[in-house]
Amino acid sequence: MTQINIENIDKTFSKNVALFRKFSLEILPNERLCLFGPSGCGKTTLLNLLTGIIKPNSGDISFSSNGNDFLTPKIGYVFQEPRLIPWWTVEKNISIVLKNVDPKMANLLVKRILKLVLLPNYGKRYPSQISGGEQQRVSIARALVIKPDILLLDEPFSHLDEFTATQLRYDLIKVLEKIKTTTIFTTHNPLEATYLANRIVVLAKNKSTTAIKKIIKIQMDVRQKKDLYREFIFNDSMKKTVRKLFAKY
Ligand SMILES: Nc1ncnc2c1ncn2[C@@H]1O[C@H](COP(=O)(O)OP(=O)(O)OP(=O)(O)O)[C@@H](O)[C@H]1O
Ligand SMILES: [Mg+2]
Numbered sequence: 001m002t003q004i005n006i007e008n009i010d011k012t013f014s015k016n017v018a019l020f021r022k023f024s025l026e027i028l029p030n031e032r033l034c035l036f037g038p039s040g041c042g043k044t045t046l047l048n049l050l051t052g053i054i055k056p057n058s059g060d061i062s063f064s065s066n067g068n069d070f071l072t073p074k075i076g077y078v079f080q081e082p083r084l085i086p087w088w089t090v091e092k093n094i095s096i097v098l099k100n101v102d103p104k105m106a107n108l109l110v111k112r113i114l115k116l117v118l119l120p121n122y123g124k125r126y127p128s129q130i131s132g133g134e135q136q137r138v139s140i141a142r143a144l145v146i147k148p149d150i151l152l153l154d155e156p157f158s159h160l161d162e163f164t165a166t167q168l169r170y171d172l173i174k175v176l177e178k179i180k181t182t183t184i185f186t187t188h189n190p191l192e193a194t195y196l197a198n199r200i201v202v203l204a205k206n207k208s209t210t211a212i213k214k215i216i217k218i219q220m221d222v223r224q225k226k227d228l229y230r231e232f233i234f235n236d237s238m239k240k241t242v243r244k245l246f247a248k249y
Contacts, residue, residue, distance in 0.1 A: 001029030002065050002073050002149040002182045004050065009059030011045060017208045019045060022059070025201065025212065029065075032176065032183045034193040036245060037203030042210045043186040047152045050184070051075050065149070076143030076181075078153040082135035084127040090114070091123035094142045113141045116175055133164035140172065144179060151176075153185035157192065169195055190245035194218060194238050200245065216241060 004027040011020040019042050027033050035043040048054045049061060063070040084093045091110050098106040114120055117137040119130075127135055136156065143151060156172075157165035169192060176183060187193050193200050197218055204213040220237060 001180065002063055002070060003027065003029050004150065004182065004184075005060075005062045005064070006046075006049075007060045007062070009049065009056035009061065011042070011049065011054075011056050019208070019210055020056075021209050023211070027182060027184060030180050030182055032185070032196055032198045034197035034200040035184065035186045035203060036188075036190075036193050036200050037210070037213075038205070039188070041203045041205050043203065044154055047077070047154055047184065047186065050150065050152065051077060063149075070149070073149035074146050076146055076148030076151045078136075078139050078143045078151070078156045080155045080158055082127070082132075082139040084135055084138060086127050088126070089123060090119070090125050090127070090130070090138050093127070093138060094145050097142055097146055109145055110141075113145045116144070116178070117141045118171060131164075133160055133168060136160065136168060137171075140168075140175075144175070147179070148181050151181045151183045153183070155186055155188065158188065165192070172196065190242045193245060194241045200241075202245070214244075216244060 006023065006025045006027075008022045008024055009020055010018055010022065012018045035046060037043060045054070049056055063073045065073075084090075085096075088096070091107075091114075094110045094113065095106045098109060101109070110123065111120075114123060117140055119134060119137055119141070122130060122134065122138070127138070130138070140153075140156070143153075157168055160168065173196065185196060187196075199218065200216040201212055202214040202216065203210050218241060220235075
């Protein structure tokens with residue numbers, strides 16, 4: 001179970017304009033944390049900082065597992081678009097991330113993960129032969145097949161129609177109950193934030209620098225989340241949180 005500590009980081013892209021200044025955030029093992037905030041406030045940048053794709057100018061990002069330092073956690077990343085290679089089958093698009101795994105074992109892992117994302121017989125198809133929602137399921141499978149210590153999802157359902165997104169959110173919650181992993185996702189959708197997260201970090205820009213404006217804990221019973229999304233939308237405690245998020249935007 002991986003904990004993440006972001007401590008006092010500064011991140012500046014252009015001279016003298018700090019996107020983050022002494023920014024700190026602790027992300028707890030196995031929590032589902034939502035980064036919520038307006039376009040340009042640095043949500044994707046924070047995810048990229050966690051992967052190490054980009055580095056902070058100063059400050060520290062560290063990982064620990066059961067109280068011990070953890071230098072190289074495995075990170076699964078789901079992007080806004082599925083980013084599948086069109087001339088590879090679904091199987092190959094997933095197995096490509098299983099480096100140094102025996103092919104037989106890789107085959108088994110891919111089959112298992114496709115079952116988990118409810119695409120059991122899709123391995124031999126090409127991306128053009130499956131729907132947009134199914135493509136995003138494949139990209140979630142690709143992120144999960146490595147058994148990530150940390151799962152990052154950057155606006156994973158924003159390009160899908162609301163009905164497909166609703167189904168995928170529901171299925172993702174079920175998958176995350178089976179695969180325990182520290183999850184951080186971004187969204188502009190207050191309903192999605194409230195539905196998927198245990199904790200929502202509301203970010204806001206003050207001039208050019210982003211800070212945490214509010215942290216909202218979701219006190220929902222997990223069993224309620226298993227109910228249909230439609231019922232969830234009309235739940236009073238959810239409505240309260242969604243209202244708060246609209247007010248902060
Ligand atoms: N590589 C880069 N070089 C220069 N500026 C960058 C770079 N990456 C991000 N930025 C700037 O940092 C700010 C935050 O960008 P980021 O993509 O993290 O925002 P975001 O919160 O994910 O926005 P959105 O909701 O639109 O996806 C923006 O002003 C962006 O222009
Ligand atoms: Mg972004």
